[in-house]
Amino acid sequence: MKKILLILCLLTAGNITKSWAQEPVVIKQDGATGDLDAEENEEPDVRDLSFRERLKFGGGIGGLQFGNPTLISVSPMAGYLLTNEMTVGLAVDYQYTKYTGATAYNLYGPRLFTQYRLRFLESILSKAFAQGEVQQYYGSAGTYKLNYDPQFLAGVGLGYGGFQISALYNFSYSSNNLTSPYGSPIVIRVGGFFF
Numbered sequence: 001m002k003k004i005l006l007i008l009c010l011l012t013a014g015n016i017t018k019s020w021a022q023e024p025v026v027i028k029q030d031g032a033t034g035d036l037d038a039e040e041n042e043e044p045d046v047r048d049l050s051f052r053e054r055l056k057f058g059g060g061i062g063g064l065q066f067g068n069p070t071l072i073s074v075s076p077m078a079g080y081l082l083t084n085e086m087t088v089g090l091a092v093d094y095q096y097t098k099y100t101g102a103t104a105y106n107l108y109g110p111r112l113f114t115q116y117r118l119r120f121l122e123s124i125l126s127k128a129f130a131q132g133e134v135q136q137y138y139g140s141a142g143t144y145k146l147n148y149d150p151q152f153l154a155g156v157g158l159g160y161g162g163f164q165i166s167a168l169y170n171f172s173y174s175s176n177n178l179t180s181p182y183g184s185p186i187v188i189r190v191g192g193f194f195f
Contacts, residue, residue, distance in 0.1 A: 046083060055079070055081075056087065056195070059074065059191055060192070062191075068099060070096070070097070074093075076092060078091075086115070088113070088114045089114075090113075092109070092111075094106070106141070107139050108137065109137035109148075110135070114132050125158055130156055132154040133154075135150065148180065149174075151173075153170050155187075162192040165190050169185055170182055170185045
């Protein structure tokens, strides 16, 4: 009796092991080519998309502070996918600053930017990109108007979903606040493309 139970247990264990070792059966649809797993992970070529599908919209809100000073900064932006790696775009920045007892200061202007996806870093950092931009800002406080020198920035960023954060170096930085709107040569941008 013990021999029969031992034989049944071995046969059952052998069948279970055999069923786990079998490869799944994959049936391709008519006209399918290549490896199905590779197709799932492949990114579609943006050049095959329509103009509208290549547009991206988003922006950022930064420097929100209420009190002394009150600071509000918004930056809507639009981008266009040139390739799977490169996006070009336009943003319009606006910043309102108000100190108690002083005239409000408005800073505004366009910035053109380009982002290039750094695929060689994707095994370490997901969606890393290089970014370059040129800006032209204008300022006003009451009747006083100011035109800043063009600003040239470059740096790197990280994206997750539509959210992006980038650290840029301002090559046009000057401690003279009449030529540069920034208080430092390092500029951090937070925002992204959400639509």
